[in-house]
Amino acid sequence: FxxxxxxxxxxxxxxxxxxxxxxxxxxxxxECCREEQPLNASALKLNLEEKLFGQHLATEVILKALTGFRNNKNPKKPLTLSLHGWAGTGKNFVSQIAAENLHPKGLKSGFVHLFVSTLHFPHEQHIKLYQDQLQRWIRGNVSACASSVFIFDEMDKLHPGVIDAIKPFLDYYEQIDGVSYRKAIFIFLSNAGGDLITKTALDFWRAGRKREDIQLKDLEPVLSVGVFNNKHSGLWHSGLIDRNLIDYFIPFLPLEYSHVKMCVRAEMKARGSAIDEDVVTRVAEEMTFFPKDEKIYSDKGCKTVQSRLDFH
Ligand SMILES: Nc1ncnc2c1ncn2[C@@H]1O[C@H](COP(=O)(O)OP(=O)(O)OP(=O)(O)O)[C@@H](O)[C@H]1O
Missing domain, CATH: 1.10.287 (Helix Hairpins)
Incomplete structure (x- = not known):
């Protein structure tokens, strides 16, 4: 039209x-930018509970953070979430679910913007240029739609300092040059801290404690300090952490054999095929698990499940 x-x-x-x-x-x-439309919390809850496997902490925090933020008519700053965890544990997947619940077209929405470090900010010598472009891009998009969503993937591959360019937008200012950023949402994805999360999960497992007993307080403080001091986190000595501008550090636990099986079943269902438990087991058994002795966690999470299924 x-x-x-x-x-x-x-x-x-x-x-x-x-x-x-x-x-x-x-x-x-x-497509319209409907800032005042509250989030449908029960739809988001159902989506997360049905689709996201083995991530009780992420489910709980994301639900709480997004509903709380969107139902607040007068937020004092934009919402910033930092998602951490091993590869293939669902960080991109959850961002997609969140995006769809915030703007129906999800990642295809004109109000949802995905940046991938290695694609959009590849060269270290152009940091100043990237900072400038990022500021202009965010300013332009938030002016057009206050509830814009910005997702930064591969934060651990981002050159230190690039992200500090957006620090003023994430702070408690009412307006900057006539634009208010308070209704925007920023989601950072990174593998940084994955080792710390795995260590905690393993400690629980070795102590015979249930995975679901791991609480946010067991991980969040370790994560924020670990990420701040990790040179390859994209947030290394970043003003964002220093100034407490990240609202939630969200851990993604490494996925176990049973979760990989759930991913295979979900993929079969999505393809409209009947669930064949033999195939489910075969695909799950083709994946590799660590640590060497116990072999509990899938080293690629649920990544590659889809392509492996093509061979069965
Ligand atoms: N916890 C999970 N529950 C359900 N499906 C999952 C989960 N984790 C991964 N998947 C499936 O695996 C695919 C790949 O996962 P995703 O891209 O979200 O991983 P990631 O954590 O972002 O990995 P990376 O750090 O390598 O980018 C998803 O599209 C989804 O189909």
């Missing part, structure tokens, strides 16, 4: 129906 005929069509339709407002109808055809 081009805008003028879309406008005429909508105008005519709303005159005919006399029921839906112009805005309602317009937003059925074109």
């Amino acid at each position: 081009e805008p003028i005929s879309l406008g005429i069509a909508i105008g005519a339709a709303s005159a005919l129906t006399g029921y839906l407002s112009y805005t309602d109808l317009y937003c059925r055809f074109a």
Whole structure:
């Protein structure tokens, strides 16, 4: 649709129906930024509980953080989440679920922006340029839609300092140059801290304690200090941590054999095929597990499950 005929069509339709407002109808055809629309907490909860396996901490914190933030009419700063964990444990997956619950088109929405360090900020010598571009990009997009979502993937591969360019936007300012960033959401994804999380999970396992007994307080403090002091975290000595601008450090636990099986089943279901337990077991057994002796955690999480399934 081009805008003028879309406008005429909508105008005519709303005159005919006399029921839906112009805005309602317009937003059925074109994507609208609806800042005031509260988040459907039960839909998000259901989504997380059904789709995300083995991540009781991430499920709990993400649900709490997003609903609390979106139901607050007057947040004092944007929401910043830092997701940490081993490869293939669901960080990108959860960001996608969060994005879809915030803006129906999810990652395809014009209000959700994904940055991948190695793709968008590859060269160390261009840090100043990236900082400048990032500031302009964020300012432009938040001016257009206050509830914009920005996802930064591969934070551990980001050159130190790049992210500090957006520090002012994440702080408690009411406005900067006429733009308020308080309704925006920033999500950082990184493998940094994965080793610390695994160590804690292993300690619990070796002590015969349940994985679900691991609490946020067992991990969050270790994580924030570990990430701050890790040169390859993208947040190394970053002002974001220093100034307490990260609202939640969210740990993703390493996935076990049973979770890998759940991922295989989910993928089969998504493909519309019947669940064949023999295939589920075969795919799960092809994955490699660590530590060497106990072999508890999948070293690629649920990554590669989809491509392996193609061979069965
Ligand atoms: N905890 C999980 N529950 C359900 N599915 C999962 C989970 N973790 C991973 N998956 C599946 O595996 C795929 C790859 O995971 P994802 O890209 O989210 O990993 P990641 O943690 O972002 O890894 P990386 O750090 O390597 O980017 C997902 O698209 C999803 O299908």
